[in-house]
Structures are given as C-alpha cells and as structure tokens.
Amino acid sequence: MRRFLYIFICIAAIFVMTIYDLYAAFLMAVMLILAPLLSILPMYWIRKRLRLSIKVPARLLRGHLAEAQLTLEGPFLSLLSSPEALLGAETSDETVSFDGGIRFIFRRTASHCGRFDMGEAHIRWTDPFGFHTFTLNAGNVSIIVLPLKMGEYKATMKTLRLIAGSDEPERFGATLYKPGDNPHLINWKVTARTDDVYVRDMYPAEGTNLVLAADYARKPDERDLLCDALYSAGLALCASRMNFLFAWNAGTGSVITQMIRNQEDWSDAIASFLAGARKDALKAGGLSPYVPILYMTDNPAPSVSPSLHPVIWCTRDSREAQLSGKDAIMRAMGGGT
Structure with a gap:
C-alpha cells in the first residue's frame, strides 16, 4: 500500500510540474524519487x-x-x-x-x-x-x-537369543558395574569379596553372535516403530554385555558395519544411522553368512544378498518376513498384547 501511495504522489508531482511548469514542483519530484534510493544504499552497508x-x-x-x-x-x-x-x-x-x-x-x-x-x-x-x-x-x-525405548528387557532378550541361536548366553568372568548394565547380571560372589559391584561379563571382547541391520523407513509412523524396536534391541544387548554388529546402507555402494560394545557406541551408531541411512541394507552383502542377522525394514520384499539368510522384521505385511506389522513386532519386544 505504501508503494502505491508513494508512486501516486510522484506521478502527481510530475504532472503538476508539467502542467504548470513550476520549478518547485520539479524539485519536489526529484526529491521524492531520490529519497527511496538514498534510504536503500545505507541498508546495504548495514547488511554487510x-x-x-x-x-x-x-x-x-x-x-x-x-x-x-x-x-x-x-x-x-x-x-x-x-x-x-x-x-x-x-x-x-x-x-x-x-x-x-x-x-x-x-x-x-x-x-x-x-x-x-x-x-x-x-x-x-x-x-x-x-x-x-x-x-x-x-x-x-x-x-x-x-527413537524411544519400547518393550520389556526379558522378552526382548529371549527373542534375540533365539535369533542368535542360543537360549542362554555364555558368560566370562566379571567386570565392574557401569550405569545401564542389567542389575540381574550382578555377580554376587565377586561383589561380596570386594567393595565394588561386579556384573557377569558375557562374550569375548571382539566376538559377536548377532548382527542388527536396518533400513530407514520413509513413512514417519513406520519409522517410529522400526527405530524404536531397533534401538530397544540394541539397548537390551548392551545391558546384557553382549557385543553385536550393526549394519546399514548410507548409499555409498557398500554396507556400513559398526561393532557395538556399550550404550555409548549404540547411541552414536543410531544417530549416524538416522542422519544418513537409506534402504537395502543387505543388498550389497559384505557380512558373514555364518553370523545370525536380524534385519528390520519397511520393505515387504527387500533386496537381500543371496549369501545371507536374515530373520526379517517388516513394519508392513510381508510374506518374506518372519514378523510383519506393528502388533507382531511389539509382542516380540514384550510391549504388545
């Protein structure tokens, strides 16, 4: 509105100058035209x-x-x-x-x-x-x-141990308790002989009995379900002091794998996954066919390397998945009815 009013005044001034040949009107028209320009130039200086x-x-x-x-x-x-x-x-x-x-x-x-x-x-x-x-x-x-934690620890670990091929994990010695460790794993015999709290150590430091692989789901609701389940599965494994491998595709042509040993590793890995993950985490292969794989995806027919035989959890109905849909995944995690 201000622009149109200003233009109207300038035109009127020029019109008056032309009709009556008034020098004052001419000066007024010039000043009206120059005033906006003189106000714009300092703004460029201030902007810098x-x-x-x-x-x-x-x-x-x-x-x-x-x-x-x-x-x-x-x-x-x-x-x-x-x-x-x-x-x-x-x-x-x-x-x-x-x-x-x-x-x-x-x-x-x-x-x-x-x-x-x-x-x-x-x-x-x-x-x-x-x-x-x-x-x-x-x-x-x-x-x-x-994502947020979902499910219940015991039910989640029971499901993961079945996928890993063992109902009960091997245990090796004892290590100092750290925040986030499962209190059910406290080694009372060692703790009673010391002033510190110890938990039972599980699996060799460089060993892994399970691979978690995941795609970045496109639909927000499905992504919430997939990532909550993925995050909670990793937390359960970390709390049980069970090392595992995390695999995902960042669009680089080969699968990215990260060894996860504790909750700090897992939090960083999840953040990296959310920042750059794509679909088809297992299409390129590159993983050992001898280590069990839990593959979480939103694709009912995911592309999987012929050398791999993962357990597939799909957020949608899928004939190729061992678990498909929200209810099935939540029950497996101990969070459904």
Missing part, C-alpha cells in the same frame, strides 16, 4: 555488518520440544524496519532483545524420529519506504530425533 547465527540441539528425543535460536547481531539494528525471522514458512514464537542484538526463538515438536528438517532460517526487513526487501540466510536447520 550484521551477523546471523543459528543454535539448535544436535540430538533430541522423539516427542520432545525442539528449540531453535536465530540471533541477529550488529550495529544500527534500530534502523531496520521491523525485522522478521522465518524458519521454513513460519514466524518466530518469541523475540528477545539484548544489547547489540535480537534473538528469535522457534519451538517445534519433534513428533517422529529421524531427520527432522525445520526448514531454512532467514531474517528479512525492508527499507523505510517499503520498496526493497533485504534478507540474511542462516541455512537449513535439521535435527536428529532419536
């Missing part, structure tokens, strides 16, 4: 001296609130005409001014695990006459949203 930064959490649990902080700092902020911050297509939820800057706060609920893309963060404002829009970009904002 502004600093825009974005702060977001690297990881977040599913269902929690994600907060992104977009901060604009620099001189002459008071000269900016109503700066507006946008994340994607949405404006900020809160604005906080401080000495030398403005902070725009965005809050979004991370409803599903995986790669949570919040959109491109940028700030825009106009010159005092509203003729030109200036923009500063902070880039695309994305967060890794971690």
Whole structure:
C-alpha cells in the first residue's frame, strides 16, 4: 500500500510540474524519487555488518520440544524496519532483545524420529519506504530425533537369543558395574569379596553372535516403530554385555558395519544411522553368512544378498518376513498384547 501511495504522489508531482511548469514542483519530484534510493544504499552497508547465527540441539528425543535460536547481531539494528525471522514458512514464537542484538526463538515438536528438517532460517526487513526487501540466510536447520525405548528387557532378550541361536548366553568372568548394565547380571560372589559391584561379563571382547541391520523407513509412523524396536534391541544387548554388529546402507555402494560394545557406541551408531541411512541394507552383502542377522525394514520384499539368510522384521505385511506389522513386532519386544 505504501508503494502505491508513494508512486501516486510522484506521478502527481510530475504532472503538476508539467502542467504548470513550476520549478518547485520539479524539485519536489526529484526529491521524492531520490529519497527511496538514498534510504536503500545505507541498508546495504548495514547488511554487510550484521551477523546471523543459528543454535539448535544436535540430538533430541522423539516427542520432545525442539528449540531453535536465530540471533541477529550488529550495529544500527534500530534502523531496520521491523525485522522478521522465518524458519521454513513460519514466524518466530518469541523475540528477545539484548544489547547489540535480537534473538528469535522457534519451538517445534519433534513428533517422529529421524531427520527432522525445520526448514531454512532467514531474517528479512525492508527499507523505510517499503520498496526493497533485504534478507540474511542462516541455512537449513535439521535435527536428529532419536527413537524411544519400547518393550520389556526379558522378552526382548529371549527373542534375540533365539535369533542368535542360543537360549542362554555364555558368560566370562566379571567386570565392574557401569550405569545401564542389567542389575540381574550382578555377580554376587565377586561383589561380596570386594567393595565394588561386579556384573557377569558375557562374550569375548571382539566376538559377536548377532548382527542388527536396518533400513530407514520413509513413512514417519513406520519409522517410529522400526527405530524404536531397533534401538530397544540394541539397548537390551548392551545391558546384557553382549557385543553385536550393526549394519546399514548410507548409499555409498557398500554396507556400513559398526561393532557395538556399550550404550555409548549404540547411541552414536543410531544417530549416524538416522542422519544418513537409506534402504537395502543387505543388498550389497559384505557380512558373514555364518553370523545370525536380524534385519528390520519397511520393505515387504527387500533386496537381500543371496549369501545371507536374515530373520526379517517388516513394519508392513510381508510374506518374506518372519514378523510383519506393528502388533507382531511389539509382542516380540514384550510391549504388545
């Protein structure tokens, strides 16, 4: 509206100058035309001296609130005409001014695990006459949203031990208890002879009796089910001090494998998986055909190397899967009816 009004005044001034041949009208028309230009040039100078930064959490649990902080700092902020911050297509939820800057706060609920893309963060404002829009970009904002634990430990381990080919794991000596270890594995005989708490150690340090493999499910609900089951299976194995191999496809042409020995390894592996995983984790092969594999996927007919014979859990109905659908997977994890 301001633009049209300004243009109308300029045209009217030029019209008056032409009809009445008034020098004052001519000067007024020139000043009206030059005024917006003179206001735009300082804005370019100010724009080069502004600093825009974005702060977001690297990881977040599913269902929690994600907060992104977009901060604009620099001189002459008071000269900016109503700066507006946008994340994607949405404006900020809160604005906080401080000495030398403005902070725009965005809050979004991370409803599903995986790669949570919040959109491109940028700030825009106009010159005092509203003729030109200036923009500063902070880039695309994305967060890794971690899955949640599901099921029950005993039921999960019973299922995993059956897949691994043994109802009862081998045990080797005792090691110091660490946060996250299964309290049912406390070695009371060793603990009674010392001042520390020890748990029974299971499996050789470099050995593995099971491989967990997974695809990145495309649909959010199926991805939540798959990743929750995957994450919980890994936590159960870590709590039982059972080493395992994790395999997934990052689109590099070969399967990525990681040896998991503890919960810290597993948390980092899950974050890497969510950040870059694709489908067809077992298409390229590369794994030992002699180690049992639990393959979690959303593909009813996944591509699997002929040398491998995994146990397949599919989030959809599948004739090729040993377990298919939400209810079957949840029962196997001890979380269903």
